[in-house]
Amino acid sequence: MTKRGFLGTSALCAAVLLTGMAPASAEIAGKRIKLGVLTDMSGFAADSTGAGSVVAAQLAAEDFAKELPGVTIEVVLGDHQNKPDLGSSIARQWLDQENVNVILDVPFSSVALAVNEVTRGSKAMFVASGPGTTELTGPKCSANTVQWTYDTYALSNGTARAVVGEGGKSWYFLTADYAFGHALEKDASAVVAATGGTVLGSVRHPPNASDFSSFLLQAQASKAQIIGLANAVGDTINSVKQAVEFGVTSGGQQKLAALLMQLTDVNAVGLQSAQGLYLTEAFYWDLNDGTRAFADRFAAKMKGRRPTGNQAGVYSGALHYLKAVKAANSTDAAAVAGAMRDLPIDDALFGKGNVRVDGRAVHDMHFFQVKKPSESKAEWDYYTHVKTIPAAEAFRPLDQGNCPLVKKS
Incomplete structure (x- = not known):
């Protein structure tokens, strides 16, 4: 899967659409959840994020679809090209016109800080697995933002x-x-x-x-x-x-x-x-049986490549977000943010942990x-x-x- 071939010529495209088969039971608006993976498809971080981050989000959507019967989970992607102005522009379009509920990944701290301001006070969450700046959980912290994988x-x-x-x-x-x-x-x-x-x-x-x-x-x-x-x-x-x-x-x-x-x-x-x-x-594919099982599924979609920590963070963060949506019975950021902080982190990739009030996901x-x-x-x-x-x-x-x-x- 080439970086350019995966993205095509469009800045945004639908990557996957999954719908639970049972009758609808949730009160989620439009019975649809849209995950936006905003990443680097062709620059310095493309190997550690990029197409692999999109695949990771797809796997999270696939794993959780059965937990939200009758609700469609859609994954879209955007290439911010490591430019804060382009990243914030895509994020704003997603929130204002595309009804994206959560923005995932966003490598490069400068782009992530710009997206952090776009999502601040909005109805959408930002689950940042790609950036390392501690500003996201420091002076620039936002109730809408969770920083997932690591920081400086x-x-x-x-x-x-x-x-x-x-x-x-x-x-x-x-x-x-x-x-x-x-x-x-x-x-x-x-x-x-x-x-x-x-x-x-x-x-x-x-x-x-x-x-x-x-x-x-x-x-x-x-x-x-x-x-x-x-x-x-x-x-x-x-x-x-x-x-x-x-x-x-x-x-x-x-x-x-x-x-x-x-x-x-x-x-x-x-x-x-x-x-x-x-x-x-934060993550290594060969750490335990759970990480190896995920890595095998990832490799099947990525021509044998194993996932990085950032890509694993997209999966883990997206999965926790979806659990919070189910718990809150809503995609509204205020409700989901509270649920993300209330629910313990517990998955095969990052183990046990929690999300603090400053938005820091804490794990081993x-x-x-x-x-x-x-x-x-x-x-x-x-x-x-x-x-x-x-x-x-x-x-x-x-x-x-x-x-x-x-x-x-």
Whole structure:
């Protein structure tokens, strides 16, 4: 399934239509629920979100259709092309003209913050599995928004704390020079210092850089045990590849810790270059029987590809949203938001958890190390599970985010 072929030439298209076969029993307006997957179909995050996020939403709709007899569940998609103005425009059209009830995914924090404002105070929910900014559960929090998969605090806290605990005491950061990269570095630096480590310095690179040689040489010269990669997608892939090419990690004195890296990024880098890399994820397809079963269904629709954490987050978030719709007997955001916070999270992909008043979905996170090529037994067999980070420890404490909703609670 090619990215362009899946989307076609339209910015929006119906992806799936499912209707329960039993007589209608719900009072949902129009007996229809419309899930809008707003994603990146051809840019830097297309592999980790994109067509796979649409498939994940389809699987959630398929699994829950029998729970809402007589109600049609429809999935539509939009390609925001990583542009906040286009993302907000599609979101506004969906809410004003297309009667979309929930917007899912939305990789890239700048786009997600724009969509967050469109849905604020509306009758639609925003379940964000793609963005990492903690602003969504901090000063910019909204009663209509739930942030599902991860955020910069969870990623930085998980990796930095675990790596320092494993003996990686001295750090140097290679940081993408925009708000997301700065947040990763800031959060990780605070954890390193709090757990007895030392930050020896940092260097910032422009986003979408092609040549990391000078930045990597500065990191190498620092003699830090750990080079923390505070970047994402293409920048992370290129910095890992070039670190190997320049022999930065070949002596065994320095190791890489990626503060945001997903399965598809490791696949792009290859195990030969990525081996030994530390990372934190909310989901891994080979973690247990439940994740493997979902991954098999996903792979059947995605030509063998395994789901990323973001794509699994679309499924888990959409499923929880649908459970809340059923509980509230309504698609009105005020009712559904309350039900999403009241209902416990409990599914095969993310396990048990809850949605806090600030909109943060709280669940376990996991610390992994990328396998050596000799340790991998099959395609997509990339991670060794090192430890589980309990939900209570994984995310920023509720009273530290400055979310206005918390003050009112």
